[in-house]
Amino acid sequence: MAGPRPVVLSGPSGAGKSTLLKKLLKDYEGVFGFCVSHTTRNPRPGEEDGKDYHFVSRETMQQGINNGEFIENAEFSGNMYGTSKASVEDVQAQNLICILDVDIQGVKNIKKTDLNPIYVSIQPPSIEILEKRLRDRQTETEESLQKRLEAARLDMELSKEPGIFDIVIINDDLEEAYEKLKEVLTEEIKKVQESKKS
Ligand code: ADP
Ligand code: 5GP
Numbered sequence: 001m002a003g004p005r006p007v008v009l010s011g012p013s014g015a016g017k018s019t020l021l022k023k024l025l026k027d028y029e030g031v032f033g034f035c036v037s038h039t040t041r042n043p044r045p046g047e048e049d050g051k052d053y054h055f056v057s058r059e060t061m062q063q064g065i066n067n068g069e070f071i072e073n074a075e076f077s078g079n080m081y082g083t084s085k086a087s088v089e090d091v092q093a094q095n096l097i098c099i100l101d102v103d104i105q106g107v108k109n110i111k112k113t114d115l116n117p118i119y120v121s122i123q124p125p126s127i128e129i130l131e132k133r134l135r136d137r138q139t140e141t142e143e144s145l146q147k148r149l150e151a152a153r154l155d156m157e158l159s160k161e162p163g164i165f166d167i168v169i170i171n172d173d174l175e176e177a178y179e180k181l182k183e184v185l186t187e188e189i190k191k192v193q194e195s196k197k198s
Helices: 017-027 060-065 085-092 104-110 127-137 142-158 172-197
Strands: 007-010 032-034 037-039 054-056 070-076 080-082 097-101 118-123 167-170
Touching: 007 017, 007 104, 017 032, 017 097, 017 172, 032 085, 037 060, 054 080, 060 070, 070 104, 080 085, 080 104, 085 097, 085 142, 097 127, 104 142, 118 172, 127 142, 167 172
Parallel strands: 007 097, 007 118, 032 097, 037 054, 118 167
Antiparallel strands: 037 080, 070 080
């Protein structure tokens, strides 16, 4: 596929993926573009339809999947999530580095495609700290929080398996984690910046 390599950010819910990717999008305007996923979960306060997610019903999502509109989709914490071909193409058509935020099932399914991204896992320092961050974020019900912690335990184990991720970044100190993320992406960032000059 032409253009810069996409970036897949994965890791437990609450590990800090959105925080890190929002910093990248802000600091590198015209370099990165966020791949807007579809989800059947409800928007959180401040989330915008079409920007954070395409918020859709199960019926609409299932129809899209049946029509072959998604490169991957998964069930997470009682809701459907998926990456549409159109969302990836929107970003790639602008010659931007496409950032995808997907769970571990998404990582496994993207590996079966020809997307060829850089795989980054963002991990919390510990499950206790993850739980505190999720509680402090005040976005989840107790049930949703418990489901996310359960998924997190599995994700934390799988991220240790060699060969799945190009890099695993422990998000303890935010600035340090951000520096590490930028370092992994230096080559692709340069490519886009150079291509914009010419
Ligand atoms: P994710 O997108 O992976 O679910 P978020 O980016 O929403 O996670 O981060 C979860 C919560 O933790 C947010 O409230 C965020 O402000 C906070 N957070 C993120 N990184 C750090 C960090 N390094 N130290 C402390 N709090 C953090
Ligand atoms: P949240 O509800 O916190 O926004 O996201 C929950 C989980 O779903 C996170 O692990 C996030 O990475 C994942 N996710 C978001 N979009 C997608 C997607 O398009 N596909 C897959 N497989 N997972 C996604």
